[in-house]
Amino acid sequence: MSAFSPDQIAAANAALRTQSPLDVVRWAIAQAHGRAIVSTNFRPYEAVVLHLATQVQPDIPVLWVDHGYNRAATYQHAEALRARLKLNLQPYLPRLTPAHRDAIYGGIPTLDDEEGLKKFSAQMKLEPFQRGMRELAPTVWITALRQVQNPHRAGLDLVSHDANFNSLKVSPVFYFSDAEMEAYLAEHQLPNEWDYFDPAKADEKRECGLHAAWGGRAVASAQ
Template sequence: MNEKLVYENWDDQVQQGLNKDLKDFMDVIKWAYRVYGDKILYSCSFGAEGIVLIDLISKVDPKATVVFLDTDLHFKETYSLIDEIKKKYPELKIKMIRPSLTLEQQADKYGHNLWERDPNLCCHTRKIKPLENELSHVDAWISGLRRDQSFSRRNTEYVNKDNTFKRVKICPLIHWTWDDVWSYIELNNLPYNALHDNNYPSIGCEKCTTQVLKAADTRSGRWATAEKTECGLHQPK
């Protein structure tokens, strides 16, 4: 099973065959790094799923490239966690990717507090465009999407055609539950974002993330005051 999919020469049959043959999350990760080598990156938000994937990926490729979309608007707890992870996995290439516009430049161009008035434009400027630039140098990227995160992610496969970024998107954790994620973190004594202990299951930028009720959808704290459920990195299939 050495089939290498690239977006420009996408083959639905190959994709279907891979998704049938790949048995579990480690099988997916091993295949991804064997086939794509240095032409793959992991885009990590450093949430709970992200920590699990960093640990799993480090077992396959200790020098893998991990990118974090640093919008300049994240919680201090997120930045503290990234420092911890850098110390725990010193060989990983963790890249802090910044937007082309500083917050001051963005305010000059679009007005202050863009995330309140036009969160889609803010995400596009500070997350989508920077990731698009990083992905232009690789053939594939890894994401921590899980099917039970939201209705829009229910059809995610291990290997996906990503029409947003024109790349192959690989999602090893699609069958994991929220309990699976935390069991792995606890069993392996992994560091995690302290906000998770205070009813923040899904953590993004500080301006657009709120606490949620324990019984609520794990992503209900993201853009809670806007008609928005995704930043745009992951479009529903």
């Protein structure tokens, strides 16, 4: 359980709102007592949060669910960032290979198949992510969530308690615009990746379950 009360989280958000993302990361890692992680899927702009986290803690574990459906450009981007930032990458893979899953359940569900998408997400993304969170057991989870990404995330903040994983979730670039993300990449000469596709979402305004309440219940029902 997060050691922070709702009042403490509200106070942290108020204090951090005017701080830089790097200062937010410094604060987050100071709260973690050696048990911070950063998660990534190597989507566009992810290099920003990975650069921030490794500036403060170079060996911070980087939790990556490689569901096997990434495009070639995303895998190449992941390897480039791993080398550039010397990432302590911790990949977690589903218990089913993509070929096995497709043979048994068919291809990636379509956007109008909500139940199919949730089952796909539970099998190929949420289960390995939950496994990774159990094994790495972070007290602080640093994410690249931003307010502008979709309607659900607009209700979050820089700091929140994550009920799915009982950790303090810190999103240092939560209030950054796309233009600010672009400027950060340019300033630090970091690569970006625009060919990314998340089959567990099918649409950018959908949640895959990692940051939504239903995700915590989805895995058991999909086994």
